[in-house]
Amino acid sequence: MAELTALAARNAQPREKPYRLAAGRGLYLQVMPNGAKYWRQKYRYLGKAMMIGHGVFPEVSLAQAREACDEARKVLASGVDPSSHRKMAKRALKVQTENSVKAVVTEWYRLHRDEWSETYAERIIHSMENDIFPWLGDRPIGSIEPRDLLVRLQEIQQRGAKETGHRLRRWLSHVFRYAIVKGVAERDPAADLQGALKPIDQNNFPTITEPERIGELLRAIEGYSGTYITRAALKLSPLVFTRPGELRFAEWSEFDLEKGEWLVPGSRLKLRKAQKKVAKPHVVPLSRQAVQILIGLKPLTGAGRYVFPGERTATRPLSENTLNAALHRMGFKGEIVAHGFRHMASTALNEAGWSEDAIERQLAHKDKNFIRATYNKAQYLEERRAMMQAWADYLDKLRVKDVERPTALRKVA
Known part of the structure; x- marks a missing residue:
């Protein structure tokens, strides 16, 4: 036949x-x-x-x-039964998939997600999704060797992201320790990499403090040709000088535009985990200029949760690198990053004679003096309102080249 x-x-x-x-x-x-x-x-x-x-x-x-x-x-x-061999291969693949790097990282992330601020949690999963999963995500976590991690983390550092490499090594070490307890790994290869990566530069975040250059930056932001949402975030950043993560995760429910206040939840502040659970919201007085930016943005994003939603999906905030990338494209690479607006404002306000306590409270810095931190409950709110409005007015003058000296920001006695 x-x-x-x-x-x-x-x-x-x-x-x-x-x-x-x-x-x-x-x-x-x-x-x-x-x-x-x-x-x-x-x-x-x-x-x-x-x-x-x-x-x-x-x-x-x-x-x-x-x-x-x-x-x-x-x-x-x-000498092996093909049917049994196939079942064993399927079982092994199932085990490998369930115990892959991606699966265990995701399980660890979900286990600890509620312990972290939104900013920190988003940074972890974003870094894993972009820098680890595409290369090691499908590998069984128990098969990962120190060399595998070293090669990947060195590639990350070679693109200039030294701190990201160190953060990932630290996070992955936690993941491997979880995998050991879970019984799907025998050791923590990330722990072997201590001292193997390039050290982090200890310099402060780059910033601009020269009034003339600040004016140039503000004019560049005003003419930024990117998305309206990114431009609005750039314009608001120097006016509120909160941490970039606090701004990116801002929700419309936190703002009272009539009162001119933004209540940043304690869970989003840079505090220890135990403190986040009991921390009161941080009050950020809004200048008239800041309120106008938000009023202009509300018809575009006000129906959603986030003030500055991401470009790909409105269910997630603007990505961590968006503002820094925009500053780079405008010609300020190496001069300032989004976090640098805080140092910019702090430097100018201190030089102008504003109260150090009011400035530190506005920056949401923890008081280094424990006794003072315990008993000093003052919010300096009225002084901060005046300071934030004076700062916004000063920036307006720099933007239109109306001021040459920081004395224009001097606090009125």
């Missing part, structure tokens, strides 16, 4: 009862009464008649079915 051809398989019509079309070497096509066509292979193992399936025609072609048949015959020739 001639062996089955692809044309014959395609033209095979259903009958009242199932029937087989032989394809050689124990392989056959079983045609069912409902028209379904299944590849089957019969063989003998330890003297017993056995059968293994190779999929459905035409999803699995004749050539593919024959290739699967030959593989099964090789396994059988080695």
Whole structure:
């Protein structure tokens, strides 16, 4: 009898009862009464008649079915039951998938997510998704060696992200320790990399303090050709000088535009985990200029949760690198980053004679003096309102080249 051809398989019509079309070497096509066509292979193992399936025609072609048949015959020739071998391979793949780097990182992340601020949690998962998963995500976590991590983290540092490399090493160390307790890894290869990465530069965040250059920056922001949302975030950043993460995760429910206040939740502040749970919101007085920016933005994003939603999806905030990338494109790479607006404002306000306590409270800095931090509950709110408005007015004058000296920001006694 001639062996089955692809044309014959395609033209095979259903009958009242199932029937087989032989394809050689124990392989056959079983045609069912409902028209379904299944590849089957019969063989003998330890003297017993056995059968293994190779999929459905035409999803699995004749050539593919024959290739699967030959593989099964090789396994059988080695003394192993092809059916048992396939089940073991599927089980091993399932275990590998469940215990992959991506799966264990995700499980660890979900376990600890509520302990972190939104900014910190978003930074962790964003870094894992962009810098670890595409290269190591599908690997069984127990198979990862120190060399695997070193190569990847060095590649990250070579693009200039030294701190990201160190952060990932630290986070992955936590993940591996979790995997050890879970029983899917035997050791923490990330711990072996201490001292193997380039050290982090200890310089402060780059910033601009020269009034003339600040004016140039503000004019560049005013003319920024990117998205309206990014430009609004850039314009608001120097006016509120909060931490970039606090701004990116800002929600409309936190703002009272009539009162001119923004209440940053304690969970988003830079505090220890235990403190976040009891911390009161940080009050940020809004200048008239800041309120106008928000009023202009509200028709665009006010229906959603975030004031500055991401470009790809409104369910997540603006990405961590958006503002820094925009500053780079405007020609200020190396001069200032989004976090640098804080140092810019702090420097100018201190030089102008504003209260150090008011400035530190506005920056949401923790008082280094423990006793003072315990008993000094003053918010300096009225002074901060005046200071924030004076700062906004000063920036306006720098933007239009109306001021040359920081004395224009001098606090009025």
